[in-house]
Structure formats: structure tokens, C-alpha cells
Amino acid sequence: MASIRAHIWNGRPTPCEHDALPLARIGSVQPHGVMMVVVPETGIVEHVSANVQDILGIPPQAVLGHSPAVAFRDGESLARIGEILRPGRRYFDNPTQLVAQGRRFEAICHIREGRLFIEIEPYVEAEHDYQTMVATALDAVARQTTVQGLFEAAAKMMHFVTRYDRVKLYRFLAHGHGVVAAEFHAPDSKLPHSFLGYHFSASDVPENAKEILRTGKTRQKPTQRGSVPLLTMGSGGEPVPSGDAVDMTDCWLRGIHPCDNGYNRNLGVGSNIIFPVNIDNNVWGLFVVHNKDEKFLNYDSRAVIEQLTMMFASRLVELEAQEARIADRQRLSAEMIATVDGSQAMLAAAAAMRGDHLTSARLHAMHAVSRHVAALAPTYVSISGVEVAAAGRAEDRFSSDLLRLADADGAAVLRAGPAGHVHLVGATPDALTVRGIASLFGSRLPSFDSSEWRVFATDALGDYTPAGPELRAVASGLLAAPIGHRGDMIMWFRRERIVDAVWAGRPPSAAELNSEKMFRPRDDFAAHRAPLAGASRPWLDQEILLAAQFASAIGDIWSRQARGVSAPASDQPGDPVVVDVRSEADLFAPRGAGTLPATLPAAPGSRWHSLA
Template identity: 25%
Template sequence: MKPEDQEAFEQLLANCADEPIRFPGAIQPHGVLLMLSEPDFLIRQVSANAQELIGQPAQGLLGQPLDVLFGQEQAASLLEAFRSDAERDNVPLDIVVNQQRFDALIHRHQGALIVELEQHLADFRPEGVSGEANLGRMLQRLQSAKSLQALYEISVREIQAMTGYDRVLIYRFEVGGHGQVIAEASAPSMELYKGLFFPASDIPEQARELYRTNWLRIIPNADYTPVPLVPELRPDTQAPLDLSFSTLRSVSPIHRQYMKNMGVLSSMSISLMKGEQLWGLISCGNRQPLHVPHEMRMACQTIGQILSLQISAMEAIELAGQRDAKLEGLQALATVMAQSSENVFEGLSLAPQCLMNLTGANGVAIIEDNKLYRHGQCPEPEQIRELHKWIMETGQPVFSHHNLSGVFEPAKAYRDVASGVLAIHLPKPVENGVLWFRPEVKQTINWSGDPQKPLDLEQSETGLRLRPRTSFEIWKVEMDGISTQWSHGDLFAANDLRRSALETDLARQVRKERQAVQARDELVAVVSHDLRNPMTVISMLCGMMQNSFSSDGSHSSKRISSAIDTMQQAASRMNSLLEDLLDTSRIDAGRYTIHPKPMDVTQIFEDACSLLTPLASAKAIDISFHAEPNLKINADPERLFQVLSNLIGNAIKFTPQRGSVGISAMSVGDEIVFSVRDTGEGIAPEQLPHVFDRYWTTKEGNPNGTGLGLYISQGIVQAHGGKLQAESQPGKGSEFRFTVPKID
């Protein structure tokens, strides 16, 4: 092909892909189309063959009401159908116009009412067999099918017997868009297509979309001249009329020529759906023109719908069987993953044959960081690492392909062992994953004609134009770099193994974290116990030494006495810190326990007052305690006193000279609310959310606090079933409130 012809060919291909098949502006000649406006129900467009079929000129019908054409009684029937919200698959109305019977089909689309008058065909009985009897027999035969292939074969034979088409076949769409004929019933003189593949370009994407939204399409005679609409555009929108759901819609001239090249002049296609997806087609063809009546077409459509449901149901049963066959292997692998002391991949490496059997692979590779395990037929280690990195970049947690070299160029070097790959990986910070490999399987695919040349060019009066392929002879293509495809069961097994690995990995992490917490708790307990005894000894020795040195003695004696005081304070602080660490450890582990008993709030306040008032007096702070009378709580006395002393001690510490601290308790519903309010410097807003965090202090490097007091206080309050909260205004003071359940 000349360069300029090649450029023209590519441009024509692009134009073909964009061909407005929904807006052809014309219909097939075996009926008449009317477009009406609402709510006046006046005729706004009409096909140009109105004079020929219904005896009325197209121009004369424009702007007219329906009764001008149909008479009042028939017009009333049509209007009633319109008002009942007409659907495109409705039962046709029997209409007589110009002494001829028509099947009137109506539907709404994009604000237009469309009426199609199709010539009525009576006594359509191929070979003398009634359609009704065949439909009943067909449904019984479909229900008796024991396998999918039997279901396909029954369908094509019965539809051929019902309709009389020379050829009826089932065409299934494959992943790449091309299709394969998987069942066929043909007259003896017809060329057989069963088993052949057809290029995706034979049924372009926009045509497939129309098949998806329309159950049926019929072309009684491909050798026709399209009938234009009058006027060409919709008067209300000045746009072409959308005929997506029209039975009479004219089809692409390229498709009509394609039919002629196949040796058929009549066709009917019935969509086969799987959910919302187009699964395939029942394609009917006839050497001579054949107009199947609407009633028979609806019977065929019903068959297509039932067949779609049965295909989906039987495929679901088949897939369930594939899944069940994997369960034993998955359970065995789940066990080895759980028993591994290291990680799930180390466990899988101990059962490579089971791992390969799971997906029917010839080789498997397992990656965990810098470790790589290989078993069976696999690429070289560096090739596996390169492939794994590329798979990770795709972002797919489960990846599969049966033509790896077609999407990953380096795989051509090892396609003899890895033309197919199935891989999984886990979301971990190190490289990890399992890769199954299948070798190349040489295979020959039989195409109907050259798949690389579905269209050609031809010279016409207006220049070059596309011509559909004329050859449908078997074209054998040797396929390289292809493995057997990964089945649904294989993909299910890979996904389920990944899920099981994630669960096992997470469970192992939880166990390790629990063991770490337990080890920390044991360490804290041991350190606390081992330190408490020497600290007690130090305190006792300091007391004994203090009696030997007087602070009123010589200068040397004073220095020693002061040092002993410092040692005693340090020992006391160490003991306090050890208690705090033990409490923190218990709170973190969720094992903090209290020993509640009935208490009088007034008694708690008296104890706190006697202990803490001297601290407040030393700073001339006015401290007050107020509790409503007869307040009773169920609390741990030591722990609750620990909370109060911590909160009051903090209030005194951070309240300046001559400030005030107020402590109160009042009954609110089923709770007692304790409040400690001060007039100190307050807490900055950005710091307030963190006051109950571990190791939080109001000032960096605060030598007088561990930052555990409020954290422990919160834990104690929560153990009592209450809440501890803080409010503060910088420069005005803070208030800490906590609740404890009340008892009557």
C-alpha cells in the first residue's frame, strides 16, 4: 500500500470507529417511522416511504395529529399507550392503515415519542411447525442441559428450527475484544464457523454497546436502500434523531456489505448478557431475505434472556466447583504459614509443591527481603527480581497474565519457562511475594480470515473508501509466548492465599506486641522489686546517719547533714518514680485494678486537707474544700486519694503566692463530680489536648515532675468508670474535673 493510501486508510478507520450508528438519519424500508412531540402529540418527523407503505406523503403528515393518519379510534389507542409510559419492549398494537395491517411499536427516548409501523406478517411457520410449540419445547430442553456446552448446542438447534435461518451460532466475546464461535447449527450448504475466532473489529465497541442496551436487532434484507427521515433533523433540537432503541434503525453500509461478503442477506442478533456486561450473541443468518415477525422475535428474545440467566447460573456453579477444589490446598498452606516461627513466606517455602499444585503452575518463586526461594521451572534469580519489581509498580496486589512477554519485554528471554505469571504480595516495608510460572504452550488459533486485515480499501466514484473483508477462509496463526490461561479458580486461590497470609502476618505481629508488653511489664516489676530493697536500706541508713550529724554543729557537720537530706529526698523520689512506672505499666497493659468500697466524700476531703493545707500555707495560698452533704461513693480509698493529691498538689505548685485553690464535690445525676480549680498561670491551648499524655509536663526540662501523674490519674478515674477532663485559660487558671459513680 502506498504511503498516501496508508494514511487515507488509517483516517477512514478512525472515521469508521466514530460512525454515528445511533444517528443514521434513516431506517430500513420494511416499515414507517413517526416522531411525535409532547404534550401535543403532533407528528414532527416521518420516514420518506410514508407514501409507499401507508398512502400518505411524508410532507403532508408533518404537524398533523395522529387521528389524521390512524382515525380517532386507533389514535386513541396509541395515545393511551403513550400515557402509560411506553417501554421499548412493549407488546405491539395492531394497526390498520391504507388497508394494510401493521405492528405499531412505540418508545420514548431523549424527549421524543417514536412510533414504528412494521408490516404485519401472518402465518409464519417454517417447515410447518408452530412457533408456540417450539418455544415450549425449547424451554424444556434448556432446563434439561447438564453442561454449558450442551446448553449452547440446544439453543442454536432450537432457534434454527423456530425461525428457519440457514445458520444460527453463539458467539462469545473474549478478553481482548475478539470473539469465538462456540456453538453452531447450520444448513448443509453453509460454511461452518464453529471454533473460529473473529477479530474485534468485526463488531466495533460502539456496536457492542448497542447490543448491550438492546436485546435484539434484525435486518430482513441487507440489500436495501436506506429510507431518510423528513425533515433530516429534529425540529425541536436541530439534531439528528437518536434511533438507539429503534427496531427499524438503518445499519452501517459497511456492516451490510460485510453480511453480503459472508453470503447472507438476512440476519438477527440476540444479546447474551452476564449481569450488565455483554457476554456474547446468538447470531442468525440467512442466504435469502427473511423477515421474522415481531411475535417470533419476542420469543427469541425471551430465549436469549433465559439463556443469559442459565449461562450465569451454570458458570456460577462451575466457578464454585473450581473454588471448592482449591480449599484443601489453601487450608494446608494456611497451616504451614501459621506454624512458621519467622514469617508467612518462610512457611510457604517449606511447602513448594503444595503451592504449585494450588494453581497448576510449573514453577514458583517466594521472595522475602533478600531471600529468594525457587522450586520447579523458574527464571533466573535476577530475572525474577526484575519481574517482581515491575509487577509491584503496576500497583496490583494480585497480578496475572498468560502472555507475559506481550506486556513485559524482558520476559521474552525466558518465555519457555514463564510465558504466564500469577503473583501476589503483601503491604510490607520489605520486598515480598509469591510468583507462579507457567511455560509457553505452542498453539494454533484458527481465525475466520486474516485478523490483521479486517478491512481494506477500494476505489469509488468519490475516492478511496473502506471495504469489509471479503475472505472468511480459515487463517491459521501460530501463537508464541502464550501459556495456558489462569482460571477463575486459580485467581480465587491466589486472592484467598493472600488474605490468609495477611491475617496470619497480622496475628503474628499482635502476638509479638503482646509478648513485648508482657516482657516490659515483667522487666518493670523486676527492676522495681530489685531497686526498692536497696532504696529502703539507703533511707534507713540516711536516718541513722542523720542522728549522728546535727545541722547546728560545725560547718563540716552541717554539710554532711545537708547531703544526707538530699540523699533521703532522692531515695523518696526514686520510690515514687518506681510506683509510677508500675502503675503506668498496668494501665498500658489494661490490667490496672482497683479495690472499691463505700466511702464518705467528706472523710476524703478531711484527709486531703490535713495533708495538703501545709503546702498551700507555705505559699500563702487560700485553699478551700466544699462537698455537698451525705455524698457516698464506691471507690478505692488509696487510689482516689492519689488522684486528689496529684491534682491538688499540681494546683498548689502552679499557683503563685497568695493565689487560691478550690476543691469541691457535687452530685450530678448518677455521678459525683469532683473539681480542683486554681488561679495559676494556666495551660496554653495547644498544650491542653496533651495534658493526659505520658511524660507530659508544663515546662521543658521540669525537674520536679515525671509527666506520669496526670496519665496515671486518668487511668485510675477510668478504672472507676469515670472521666477526667481539663479546662484552662492562660493567665487565669485551670480546672480539672473527674467523675465517680454515686451510691445511694
């Protein structure tokens, strides 16, 4: 479902000092392999890692400015290097087998920003052959029928492929934090400590690291030994550090930041692999695989991991949809759209009536529609104020269905224009607060017209705009979609869900996030109990898509009927009006339990206090 997840705002709102680390242009290479960066048009090496002599037996100055072939003597290897360097080549049959110094290597090649990257790693045998790994792992994932079963099976299959000591499936949550949703230990694991159910702070994953993870690249760190510099030819003909000149986003051998190495050492980890689970180009979570000792994984095994991860993501979307009964809710949406469409015929007929003796018939028709379409009929006008929607009443079934559609606790239909009103269903902020939230789109919140799908979702509204405890209680989760282009919209709300979380170490304070502490390896992973608040249940991609499609369909009905049906007669000037007993028209009436004041309980100086 292309681009839907891009509309979920659940990133880390609090900046961290190490977010801007130049991880893609780190200027160093992991010590177990050699990297060569070649100008494709000339076949000349522009950059090479400083360890080329230790691994291939040739000094950097003998490689820079020459063909990569100078590092090889074996005839087959020279022929394969020649094929890699063939002019105009853009795609490669990775890996390419090479021999140097009597040792076997694998070359992995790719093109980025007009440069050919050749990464040369020692060859290691896989625990299983490629076909066995693929067939076994993918079959295990495909057979799962529940989301939690999928989590556990995938973690087990990651161990089957890697034979590492511990596999963790790490799922990102609101505020950028994460939780270990599944875990598998090898029978003879040297890392017996379990982190299952532990939460990890958002600061553990810098934003620049997430940008790289979005590419889907598996990250192997077979050793925690320090990285070596990438070199280029200096002005005097001597090798000098390349610095940040090379973008190594897609490189397996991209160097490791010292803070990252220290983090793993403090965990007792000698080797690890990180591979992202991406859904719609956004990072849903990570498989984090740890081994006590150094351990190398060949290219075929990593390719299987990437296939397994993609299969996992696809199956996850399917199972989440099944468990959330998305198919039933799609049918419900179609019925609701048909109800709105059909209601206009009743209103149009009532509008065509003339004479005082027909007034009661017209009012009866409009009142009947009000009970069923909950403010979504394009020309609906309330006569005496719509009753508060109650899920248990048959006449309010449509309002109840509006909540079921998105599995929400509350909903609001906002009608724009000088005579516009807000229709509220279930647990919601008051009408004035709803208008205040709507006014933020295009400023604090993104514009609906900035991308293909006109929809917005967040599990943590308070991360992006001032919100006091009363607002967070009923509207931590927000799913909003516009109806047409006049400013009308539907909002769905979810209540705050406070989790009594166990953390792997105390989460850093706001002051610590912007201190030098963020550049030192974390060394505290002991269980620490603290609540995770300010967020609702997460919105599923399928729920967001369904909401966007529903609002779009309602907008189409309005547009079509505006072209072909005259609005019914009304004493109200301007736009159609829908009145709710909790709307602006009733701001001074006594408030029931659980309703909010007219202004948001926000931080001092908040723009919320001036909204009307």
C-alpha cells in the same frame, strides 16, 4: 457475579480505522419499518423515517410536528396510539398491534434520552406460538450437562425459533478475535458452507458495535437493502436529514452501515440476526443467524431469543464452574485461609519465647510455617531461604495448592516495603520481572482500587505492555489480586497457548487496520491457516472471583492480626521478609533452565529495562 468480568482485559489492543463509526447515531433506518421519535410531553413527532409514505401512505411532512395518530384511521389503532402517548408513561406492553392501509403492523416502543421511540414493523406469523417456543428452547438448554453440549443445543434451539438456514455461536477470544464454537444447519439449508472452528478477525466487530452489543439488544437485519434516512423539520418547514441528532442504540430499526450490508452480501446472506451473549455486562460471544433469502421475524420470536440467550449465559456459568471443579477449589481456598490464619498462632507463640535456649524452638516453628503457608503468613521471616516450592513434596503442599486454586502454571507472592521479597511457585518470570509487572498497576494496567472487586485478569498480557517471547511463554495469562493496601499482592500466571488456527480469510495487517480498506466490505472468507499466539487459556469468571476472595481473606487476616498480635523478634528491620532462592537476593546466582533474565525482553525504549 456482578462486575467480575469487567476486570478481564481481553479487548482488541490494536485500534482499527472503523472503530469510531457513529453506529448508534447513524441517522438512518432499515427499509422494512417506520420509525417515529416523539416528544413525550407534547405527543408530537420530532423525527420520522423517510419511508413513512411507502409503508403507511402518508408523507413525512404530514407527520413531522403532528401526533403519530395522523398515520392511522382504524379506531382500535387510534385508541392504542393514544394509550402509547398517555402522559407520564415509561413502560410499554410490547408489541402493540396496529392496522394501516389494510395491513397489520406491530409497534415496539421505548424511552431513551427523554424521547419516545415508536418502531412500526409489518406483522409476520411466528413458526410456533410463544409458549411453545419458550418451553421447548429453555428446556433443551436446561438439560445440558457439558459446555460443548450446551453450545450445540443452543444453536439448534436458535434454529427452532428462527427457522433460518444457518446458526453460528461465535465466542470472543483474546486479542478481540473470535471462533465459531458451534453451528447448526437447517436440513434444507441454502447456506451449506460450514464455518465451524473458523476464527474471525477482531476487526470484523468495531468497538462501537461492541458498545451497542453490551446493551444486550438483539440485532435483526431481515433485508440487505439499503437504509433510508431519518428526517426532521428544517428551518424552512421542509423535511431534512436528522444526521447524528438521535441516539438509536436501543432501536430494532437502527440503520445498517453500507460496509455491513456488503459484508453479508459477500457471504451470500440475504437476512441475518445477531444477538449477544452478555455475562456481567461484557460480550462473551454472539449468536449469528443467517438466511439465504430475506426473512422477517416477529417481536415474540425475538423476545424468545433474548430469553434463550440469558438462559444460555446463566447455564454456561454453571457448567463452566462444574467442569473447572470450582466447588472443590472453593473448599481448597477455605482450607488454605484457615492454614494461614492458624499459622500465626505458632509464630506468635515463638515470638513470645525469651532466652537463647529457646531460639532453636522459635526457628523450628518459623521453618515449619514456611513450608506450609508459602509466604502468606503476615509476620513470617525466613531464616535461611525457603526451598523452591515443588508440587511433589509433601511439605510444599500449600504452594502446590496455591496453583490449584487458580488452575495456574505459576504463582508469585509479592511482599512490599524496603525489605520485601518475592516468593515464586511453579513456572513464573523471575522476581525482578514480577516486580516490574506489579509496578504497572495504576499506569499501563488499571488501579486495583478503581472498582468494587480488587482484581485484574488478562489472557494476553503482551497486548498491554512490552513483553518478549520468554515472558509471553510463561506469563501470557496474568491474574493478580492485592493483599491489603500496602502493595502486597498475589499473582497467578498461565503459559502461552499457541493455536494452529484456521481463519475465515487472512486477518488484516496492522497497516491495513488503519487504512481505508476497513471501510470496504470484506470479501475474503476462504480458509487461511495462521497461528493465534500471545495468549493463554482464558480465565473463568469464577476463578477470578475466587482469587479476589482469597486475597481479600488473607488481607483480612493480616489486618486482624496486626491489631492483636505483635510481630516476632527479627534481626531484619522494617517489613516482614520472605526470601526465595529465585528472589532479588539471588539475582547473580546461576539460573536454571527456563528462567528469565532480570530485565524483560521488551521492545526498544521500553520502561521495563529501568525497573529495579
